[in-house]
Amino acid sequence: MIDFSSVADNFxxxxxxxxxxxxxxAVLLLGTVKRFAGLCxxxxxxxALIALWLAVDQFGTQQSGFFxxxxxxxxxxxxxxxxxxxxxxxxxxxxxxxxxKQIARPEFYALVLISTFGMIVMANTTDMIVMFLGLExxxxxxxxxAGFARRSLQSNEAGIKxxxxxxxxxxxxxxxxxxxxxxxxxxxLRRIVADFSYIIYHSGLYMYVGIALILVGFGxxxxxxxxxxxxPDVYQGAPTPVTAFFSAGPKAxxxxxxxxxxMFGFEGVAELSSIFWVLAVLTMTAGNVLALLQDNIKRMLxxxxxxxxxxxxxxxxxxxxxxxxxxxxxxxxxxxxNLGAFxxxxxxxxRSGCRSDFSELAGLSxxxxxxxxxxxxxxxxxxxxxxxxxxxxKFYLFSTAVKAGFIWLAVIGVLNSFVSVYYxxxxxxxxxxxxxxxxxLSVSYTPAITLVLLITAAGTLGFGLFPQKLLExxxxxxxAFL
Amino acid sequence: MxxxxxxxxxxxxSFVILVSGFxxxxxxxxxxxxxxxxxxxxTVAGLYILLxxxxxxxxxxLIYVGSVAILLIFEVMLTSKLADKRITQSNDQALVGFFICxxxxxxxxxxxxxxTIWYPLAKSALPSDNILTIGKYLMTExxxxxxxxxxxxxxxxxxxxxxxxxxxx
Numbered sequence: 001m002i003d004f005s006s007v008a009d010n011f012x013x014x015x016x017x018x019x020x021x022x023x024x025x026a027v028l029l030l031g032t033v034k035r036f037a038g039l040c041x042x043x044x045x046x047x048a049l050i051a052l053w054l055a056v057d058q059f060g061t062q063q064s065g066f067f068x069x070x071x072x073x074x075x076x077x078x079x080x081x082x083x084x085x086x087x088x089x090x091x092x093x094x095x096x097x098x099x100x101k102q103i104a105r106p107e108f109y110a111l112v113l114i115s116t117f118g119m120i121v122m123a124n125t126t127d128m129i130v131m132f133l134g135l136e137x138x139x140x141x142x143x144x145x146a147g148f149a150r151r152s153l154q155s156n157e158a159g160i161k162x163x164x165x166x167x168x169x170x171x172x173x174x175x176x177x178x179x180x181x182x183x184x185x186x187x188x189l190r191r192i193v194a195d196f197s198y199i200i201y202h203s204g205l206y207m208y209v210g211i212a213l214i215l216v217g218f219g220x221x222x223x224x225x226x227x228x229x230x231x232p233d234v235y236q237g238a239p240t241p242v243t244a245f246f247s248a249g250p251k252a253x254x255x256x257x258x259x260x261x262x263m264f265g266f267e268g269v270a271e272l273s274s275i276f277w278v279l280a281v282l283t284m285t286a287g288n289v290l291a292l293l294q295d296n297i298k299r300m301l302x303x304x305x306x307x308x309x310x311x312x313x314x315x316x317x318x319x320x321x322x323x324x325x326x327x328x329x330x331x332x333x334x335x336x337x338n339l340g341a342f343x344x345x346x347x348x349x350x351r352s353g354c355r356s357d358f359s360e361l362a363g364l365s366x367x368x369x370x371x372x373x374x375x376x377x378x379x380x381x382x383x384x385x386x387x388x389x390x391x392x393x394k395f396y397l398f399s400t401a402v403k404a405g406f407i408w409l410a411v412i413g414v415l416n417s418f419v420s421v422y423y424x425x426x427x428x429x430x431x432x433x434x435x436x437x438x439x440x441l442s443v444s445y446t447p448a449i450t451l452v453l454l455i456t457a458a459g460t461l462g463f464g465l466f467p468q469k470l471l472e473x474x475x476x477x478x479x480a481f482l
Numbered sequence: 483m484x485x486x487x488x489x490x491x492x493x494x495x496s497f498v499i500l501v502s503g504f505x506x507x508x509x510x511x512x513x514x515x516x517x518x519x520x521x522x523x524x525t526v527a528g529l530y531i532l533l534x535x536x537x538x539x540x541x542x543x544l545i546y547v548g549s550v551a552i553l554l555i556f557e558v559m560l561t562s563k564l565a566d567k568r569i570t571q572s573n574d575q576a577l578v579g580f581f582i583c584x585x586x587x588x589x590x591x592x593x594x595x596x597x598t599i600w601y602p603l604a605k606s607a608l609p610s611d612n613i614l615t616i617g618k619y620l621m622t623e624x625x626x627x628x629x630x631x632x633x634x635x636x637x638x639x640x641x642x643x644x645x646x647x648x649x650x651x
Contacts, residue, residue, distance in 0.1 A: 068623075129624070144644055
């Protein structure tokens with residue numbers, strides 16, 4: 001007989017997830033009644049806030065449930081907080097934009113919530129089947145969100161492109177999981193770690209093939225070179241709030257799973273370090289060099305997100321607890337200032353007829369000086385100038401690399417940051433110094449987006465000056481990494 | 483009960499799989515390709531039966547033959563430009579592709595041949611009630627993944643409706 005007495009304990013572990021799901025379905029139900037359709041945003045935001053509160057409440061505990069399929073450890077619960085926070089910020093950014101572009105529909109919020117649910121499922125397990133399911137639950141809403149502006153050809157293209165390529169990547173991932181299962185007879189990482197040398201000795205070849213295919217599958221999601229080709233088109237074509245979500249949420253989720261897989265599950269494969277060395281160098285260099293050529297801000301930010309993924313990949317090459325906490329820290333930092341930068345882009349795009357080209361920035365410093373100053377702050381953070389959080393994140397990442405003896409990797413990282421100065425500062429050059437024939441259109445703030453700008457700016461500057469709290473958070477997320 | 487030599491059945495099934503697989507990628511009529519795909523997937527189910535994996539065979543027939551292939555046929559029939567149209571499935575790269583694929587096939591064969599220790603499959607090794615075992619696993623250890631799949635289906639449904647429904651202006 002199965003013992004049902006501990007059912008409640010199991011559900012304790014997934015309270016935040018349940019809150020998100022209930023929120024998603026409540027939004028869908030409300031959306032069917034015309035009179036309540038306006039409430040959808042607030043309901044979605046409210047349930048996400050409740051989920052955030054539950055996740056914060058969970059943080060620091062070590063729980064496992066559902067026959068070991070859900071592992072809510074410090075690492076997982078830290079990422080729960082990150083994902084839900086990103087979802088809330090996305091919804092705040094999106095509200096006005098969707099109305100202006102006439103694509104405001106309740107499904108948007110439901111899909112964001114379900115996608116966030118998928119990310120949490122993905123990051124809170126050691127079982128590869130559950131990871132895959134989480135990845136799909138995250139991705140399916142994203143395919144739809146990318147094509148959410150149905151009348152825009154670019155958005156349609158983004159949706160289809162992301163769907164076809166994403167499905168292809170999922171096939172690689174599944175094949176990889178099948179190979180690893182074939183070699184080790186289990187899908188649970190904890191059991192793979194326990195028998196690692198035995199598995200490698202008896203069926204090492206299949207294990208290596210499987211690990212390589214898994215790397216391809218998740219490498220696609222984080223935009224790792226050479227699986228990055230979809231990033232610029234999808235980032236440019238998708239509605240801008242969705243792009244903001246793309247660059248923060250799924251990316252962090254992809255890294256969370258990659259960290260669990262490659263710094264815990266397959267840590268025993270010594271060759272991985274040099275593979276990640278090459279991948280990190282390729283990813284950051286390709287991202288930065290291609291970003292130099294862009295004339296569209298969203299496209300530039302897409303390539304920059306590839307470059308930042310490259311910086312985080314350094315941590316995989318280095319390995320060890322310090323590198324892990326540096327990667328977590330950088331993921332959070334990147335999410336904060338990148339969401340901020342995208343909030344500015346969203347605000348600019350709500351002006352009529354704007355397509356986020358660089359030239360549209362001209363005269364912005366005169367038309368809306370405060371917004372321009374905030375934009376400058378985010379650009380400095382993206383570049384990695386002190387005293388922003390971007391500087392500290394990079395410093396922490398590169399210094400762990402140097403400490404572990406990866407001096408060349410750190411040097412290449414720093415050189416890449418210098419390259420990035422050129423295209424990031426171009427944003428400021430255009431907005432502050434370019435001449436304009438007619439004054440730039442002024443932007444209209446809403447409370448939601450002002451709040452987002454304030455929070456992200458405060459985070460960028462505040463954690464840059466006093467990184468201690470965030471650092472402790474990242475380090476405690478490592479502590480019980482099982 | 484009729485005793486059949488598994489070896490002969492295996493060769494027949496493999497032959498049908500290979501021929502129908504080749505037909506899928508070489509026939510000129512898309513509709514015929516889809517039919518050949520049904521045959522191919524169906525014979526793969528036969529291979530699973532040969533391996534005593536009845537559940538997998540049933541799933542193969544239900545999912546691949548029953549829904550994926552039928553969906554494909556519907557798509558072909560409902561797309562007016564596709565049905566009855568003759569298309570060539572190969573281009574100038576066919577020869578290069580052939581060589582690369584042959585290379586991969588040979589490499590895979592050699593790797594499998596020299597890297598795998600083959601154990602003869604004992605008839606008694608598999609429990610005769612393996613479907614029962616699968617069912618038990620689905621309700622215990624794999625209950626959460628099983629339930630989570632339903633969320634995935636809901637998400638796909640919502641997404642499909644969000645993209646496809648007509649807009650009232």
